[in-house]
Amino acid sequence: MGSSMPLSLLPEGKIGRVCGINAGKKLSRRLFEMGFAPDVPVQVQRGNCGALVVLVNGMKYALGRGMAFKIMVRDSQENE
Amino acid sequence: MPDIFKSKNSGKKLRVALTGNPNVGKTSLFNALTGSRQHVGNWPGVTVEKKTGTLKHEGFEIEVIDLPGTYSLTAYSPDEIVARDYIIEEKPDVVIQVLDATNLERNLYLTTQLLELGAQVLIALNMTDLAEERGDSIDIQKMEEFLEVPVVKTVAREEKGIPALLDAVLRTAGKEHVHKIGYGNALESKIGEIMTLLSEDTGLKAAYPLRWLSVKLLEGDENAFGKIKGRPVESKVRKLLDSEDMAFFEAEMADQRYETISCLTALISKKPERVLEPSDLIDRVLTSKKLGIPIFLALMWGAFDVTFTFGTPFMNIIDSFFGWLSGVVSTNVSNPWLSSFLGDGIIGGVGSVILFLPNILLLFLMLSILEDSGYLARAAFVMDRLMYSIGLQGKASIPMLMGFGCTVPAIMATRTLESPRDRLLTILVTPFMSCGARMPVYVVLAGTFFGESAGSVIFAIYILGIMVAIFSAKLLGSTVLKGEVSPFIMELPPYRLPSPKTSLLHMWENGSMYLKKAGTIILAGVVLVWLAASLPVGVEYGSESSLIGSLGHFLEPLVAPLGFDWKVAVALVFGFVAKEVVIGSLGVLYGAGEDESAIMAGMQADPALDPVIAFGLMVFTLLYVPCVATVGVIKKETGSWKWTLFSAAYGTTLAWIFAFLIYQGSRILGWT
Numbered sequence: 001m002g003s004s005m006p007l008s009l010l011p012e013g014k015i016g017r018v019c020g021i022n023a024g025k026k027l028s029r030r031l032f033e034m035g036f037a038p039d040v041p042v043q044v045q046r047g048n049c050g051a052l053v054v055l056v057n058g059m060k061y062a063l064g065r066g067m068a069f070k071i072m073v074r075d076s077q078e079n080e
Numbered sequence: 081m082p083d084i085f086k087s088k089n090s091g092k093k094l095r096v097a098l099t100g101n102p103n104v105g106k107t108s109l110f111n112a113l114t115g116s117r118q119h120v121g122n123w124p125g126v127t128v129e130k131k132t133g134t135l136k137h138e139g140f141e142i143e144v145i146d147l148p149g150t151y152s153l154t155a156y157s158p159d160e161i162v163a164r165d166y167i168i169e170e171k172p173d174v175v176i177q178v179l180d181a182t183n184l185e186r187n188l189y190l191t192t193q194l195l196e197l198g199a200q201v202l203i204a205l206n207m208t209d210l211a212e213e214r215g216d217s218i219d220i221q222k223m224e225e226f227l228e229v230p231v232v233k234t235v236a237r238e239e240k241g242i243p244a245l246l247d248a249v250l251r252t253a254g255k256e257h258v259h260k261i262g263y264g265n266a267l268e269s270k271i272g273e274i275m276t277l278l279s280e281d282t283g284l285k286a287a288y289p290l291r292w293l294s295v296k297l298l299e300g301d302e303n304a305f306g307k308i309k310g311r312p313v314e315s316k317v318r319k320l321l322d323s324e325d326m327a328f329f330e331a332e333m334a335d336q337r338y339e340t341i342s343c344l345t346a347l348i349s350k351k352p353e354r355v356l357e358p359s360d361l362i363d364r365v366l367t368s369k370k371l372g373i374p375i376f377l378a379l380m381w382g383a384f385d386v387t388f389t390f391g392t393p394f395m396n397i398i399d400s401f402f403g404w405l406s407g408v409v410s411t412n413v414s415n416p417w418l419s420s421f422l423g424d425g426i427i428g429g430v431g432s433v434i435l436f437l438p439n440i441l442l443l444f445l446m447l448s449i450l451e452d453s454g455y456l457a458r459a460a461f462v463m464d465r466l467m468y469s470i471g472l473q474g475k476a477s478i479p480m481l482m483g484f485g486c487t488v489p490a491i492m493a494t495r496t497l498e499s500p501r502d503r504l505l506t507i508l509v510t511p512f513m514s515c516g517a518r519m520p521v522y523v524v525l526a527g528t529f530f531g532e533s534a535g536s537v538i539f540a541i542y543i544l545g546i547m548v549a550i551f552s553a554k555l556l557g558s559t560v561l562k563g564e565v566s567p568f569i570m571e572l573p574p575y576r577l578p579s580p581k582t583s584l585l586h587m588w589e590n591g592s593m594y595l596k597k598a599g600t601i602i603l604a605g606v607v608l609v610w611l612a613a614s615l616p617v618g619v620e621y622g623s624e625s626s627l628i629g630s631l632g633h634f635l636e637p638l639v640a641p642l643g644f645d646w647k648v649a650v651a652l653v654f655g656f657v658a659k660e661v662v663i664g665s666l667g668v669l670y671g672a673g674e675d676e677s678a679i680m681a682g683m684q685a686d687p688a689l690d691p692v693i694a695f696g697l698m699v700f701t702l703l704y705v706p707c708v709a710t711v712g713v714i715k716k717e718t719g720s721w722k723w724t725l726f727s728a729a730y731g732t733t734l735a736w737i738f739a740f741l742i743y744q745g746s747r748i749l750g751w752t
Contacts, residue, residue: 025300026154027567029334033151034569035186037338045360046367051464051474053367053572057185060359060572062461064473067567 003075007042008052008068015043016073023070035059036071094142094253095170099163099194100178101187102149103573105206108582109178109236110146113246118585128162128495137246145172151186153193154301157498161303167199168288173253175199176245178236181211181218182574184349188341191227192261198289202252203231204245209238210574214357219348226344237579263295263336267329270298274317281313297321299330359574363458372462379455380481383446387439394438402431417614425610428664430603434595436660440516441591443485448586451478452578457570464568470550471557473497473568476506480549482590483513487710489590490515491717499566505557507714508727511706512549514542516594517659521701524663528680529691537695545702548734560726605657605708606664613668628669642696642736643743645688652700658707692746696739704735 035057046053100106114133131146148159234241274294296304413419464474482490497503526534612628632646647669655662670682705728715724
């Protein structure tokens, strides 16, 4: 298991697993309902240019940098 | 509980609410169900759009209410509160949840909440074609058994499955059915305790499903606490809950819900391993670092090009129609007053507004197609970096784009921005995006004074508008509206071929606001202009001795430093009615009516106008207080006179400064 980091730092193409959300109650719940639940795999399809495109549960989201900093992920073993 | 025989809908009427996550095809289903029999309004007290429509099926008259698209029914946003309160308080006979078959897991979260609310749920499993295409299989029978609600397959975009859905509506209405999610012993006993407390209050018992209210109170939902506020049970419930670890309960309940859902999805659906889909491949290009912005700009350029290319023939038709109409009036109406009123006032004024309807509708059609295809969400992503640097987030770029069509729907489109600060800032800068109604002013002025290079001058005006919007966002965002850019999250739906019906309805929703404006405010405005130009009795129409002339002379000192004379002052005052009226008023003042070439000749011959002043006037028209319809919508959307007045004063001040610099600068440089 790798160490945890904000989603915004996950390199493009890599898969991480959600391990926490550093946000207020409402925002945490919103993210949770959108699929950012504990241990769910998240893939960054596009990053490094401000906003990110991430894939969660087969859904694609555009996330602002600020938002991506609040989602903590663990580097997952699924990356070859 | 809704019961069609007891409720006020007795007879053959049913009320059906449509709900679902964003981007599941809810709007397509609504359109497929109700077609053009729609009514768009607002939910009382909030700026959330309310759409209703009616249809007939098997002798029943069914009213369909389109609830806002939400991910859940907590109280995160006004949308969710509206949807939730409607289901609880209005008790629709059936609640249809539109589910995206390609994404069951997340969609089912809302289902569990609807069931908990005690609604009579019917599931429209939509986009089954896409799910099947990529190899998913969903066991509908198992799904019905597990959820204990009917499930109907639909493909709303192609209007498939609608009759079966309506049959199911008739079967579902009037049934009584309560479905529970088990939360495990510890939580269940807590829920039981709260329910016992709440059931002492007969008023609450009659108004809300008690189990739902108990669950929400246990979750610490503020809106639910609002519902028991001031009642005798409030203190008892608070006392009971104060002794508990609320955070634990909340997390535990969410976990239980998710477990139920993953259990269900595992049971009913088989998904193949996700492979790279066409959408992903398209996204590789459209959202790429190098190509994203160039493609965005190219698409926008294309949209404008199509708008103006295809709009011009329609404009010519409308123009000749109104020309013919005013000819008919002037030959057949003998009373000079009435003839002038109808010809110069009504037909001239309203005609000049209708004239630009094709362009505005076409631009909104282009934007609707881009939105329905899924591209506009990508545009927000591509623009986010740029928008962030000016203190806004990516989503703000969509209302700003719409601003090129008509500012009124553009300002209403800012509702998608969650943070009040971002929303207000976007509302304040959107009027600088040059709307379709300002175009005629540029066309006539640039055509008269810049000849061959008119096109470039108009383009420069558009660019200036964008620059002022950027500058203003930066300025206001770091002074009066200081604050962090709110974090943004936006779903990127898979690319779809937009359905013509949905795109056209979408276009009509935005465009009809412009038309409504022409029918009401502008009509009143042109009558006013005509009266002011005709009074006192006996005066020559629009001459210096008319009321309009006195007004112009009164205002002249204010605009003299900008090089504008009394005629321009009058035109600008009436431009507040609608910006295109600036040209209409000049037409009146030059005694040329709506005839463009006559206006041009009149202006060319007037020594008070020259290219520099004309350019200043174009810039002033771009920037000064937006039209009265926009001011009205700003008041409505911000709910504040302070910000409305600020917006008007800010724009007008900028306009004055710019026009001043242009005129005085050119004089100092010796150009004039």
